[in-house]
Amino acid sequence: MPARSLPASIDATVDLLAEADYLADRSLGTVLYLALKMGRPIFLEGEAGVGKTEIAKVLSTTLGRRLIRLQCYEGLDITAAVYEWNYAAQMIAIRVAEAEGERDREKLEHDVFSERFLIKRPLLQALEPDAAGAPVLLIDEIDRTDEAFEAYLLEVLADFQITIPEMGTVKAAHSPVVVITSNRTREVHDALKRRCLYHWVGYPSAERELSIVRRKVPGVGKKLSEQVVAFVQALRKRDLFKSPGVAETLDWAAALSELDVVALDPATVSDTLGVLLKYQDDIARLEGSKVKELLDEVKSELRAAE
């Protein structure tokens, strides 16, 4: 998709996301619009499977920008996140220069530590100039990494410049659009959150989830989609260890349509419960008659609503 300018209003932002089949609510649209206009990073927090990572992908598709993804893990350091020197090539260059009888040490150092031998990792790639406009930098699951990396990231996000001791400072011509996601397995430091615009991505309402299912899984029937969404919404009200997210709902709808199911019945639900619930204790809690009870409740509510 060709590069586009940033959306001009909150409505335009919500429409932009809808173009790529991402149905966001008004609060998310507001935060995204403000972040794009004010040039601030976005900090998205929420349970797993609610669509945090998806936002960055959708933004890059609709705005026509490159997506650069930095997946965080414990022990992530500058070598893996920012840059690394191509040591093998450097050593060969040194030996070749030696064999040729090159005596000028400064020239050698200048050659060896040049961009030719620099391997650029995601953070440095994000600062490079791009014809299509500043890229979208996705920093995924920042809660997996440790405080040292957070401190470094804070420094980078403040000025969008990185200093390579051997070469100099690299500064971005246009600040990238930064999206940071977190699963909240660790409290991220306040300083980083203060720099960003924060948003908690929660589970969608029944109507929004229904529209999402209909958009994303086109093959699913009208009645089935209503029942699926109502069942998942009822499940979330229960005391489960891990409630199913939107991704699980979509997977389930797709699985059921593969199985050519037209309407839910207890046997099918029990068989495919593993798509929705990922903990054995939760599945055990819903075994046997409880599935039938829940399904009957859901169906009677749907009939009453019609």
Added chain:
Amino acid sequence: MAEHNGRLAENILYFARALRAAGIPVGPGAVLDALEALRVAGVGTRNDFYWTLHAVFVKRHEHSILFDQAFRIFFRRRGFIDQLLAMMLPQAPAPREAPQPGATRVHEALYAGLDDKLKKEREIELDARMTVSDREVLQKKDFAQMTSAEIAAAKEAMKKLVLPLAEVRTRRLAPHLHGHLIDIRRTLRASMKGGGAFIDLRFIGPKTKPPPIVALLDISGSMSQYSRIFLHFLHALTDARKRVSTFLFGTRLTNVTRALRERDPDDALAACSASVPDWSGGTRIASSLHAFNKLWARRVLTQGAIVLLITDGLERDADDALGFEIDRLHRSCRRLVWLNPLLRFEGFEARARGIRTMLPHVDEFRAIHNLESMAALVAALQRSADRAADPKAWMQRVA
């Protein structure tokens, strides 16, 4: 809202102060951000206005509710807003404050500094009075039977007790003298000095770090004599280490980590008491552990945490739920240490149903009723589990 445009900035400023009073930390930078955000987004519908301010002021999910309440109250009616503003103006007389908990100590500290000579003499006297045998007695004395002077001495001793505990290896690599990986970058830089003729190897190895500690402290009636002392211990631990989280439970579970971060121990304990509604009430261990597992386990137990469960284990309704929850807790952490003040009784046997349910799922079972046992705990956390604290031995000791 058009006629309020001239006073919009002031309104936002006062709203920020209301948020601060409600408990959301809002700095002056956030107010400037809010004004810029409103300029960018425009003051349109009430809903958009709400979400614009929400995006700027709320930085934690828990603050969302506070923000909602504050917004509803603040931006309700014009007359009400003016009343509220009048209340928050800096000229308003401040209400009389209750004396701060640490006030007497500050007073003492100030006046103690004036009389240095006398103080020195007094110090020497104090040393002579606390003979070795007195100190030994203090070590072994049960907390429940201490006088307040002895408790003060115990608190001092506790501060000295919190040594750096054993560290665990992390995945972060740092320069290490005898590491097992060659750090090519530093090696190359070092060898550039010699023109590339010599290769001076430099190494990196895994960095070590003390593991996070999570303390679950029972504050019900049966533990009331020990709770305050343990809170002091946990406060000293919070001071000394980076990642210490503390939760208090009785009938409900409360996270008091931030309250314990206050420098002054009296302030910290006052903040704890203020936030906990069920002090010295009943005990519901199973439901508290369930709440912890559901809401907090995935947030504080990552990166190899050690859990200190401080409770006497006397649960009113010990059923399968208790066994299930403590099993889950055991699986989610690196080491689960159960500290039970009931072990102060010489002939303690694990007969109570609650205790027998919990014992198989615990890595270590230790006493915690006096300073000696606390020192033993600290020493034990420096090594791996030893056999004296093996819970299986306690299960078999019952005839």
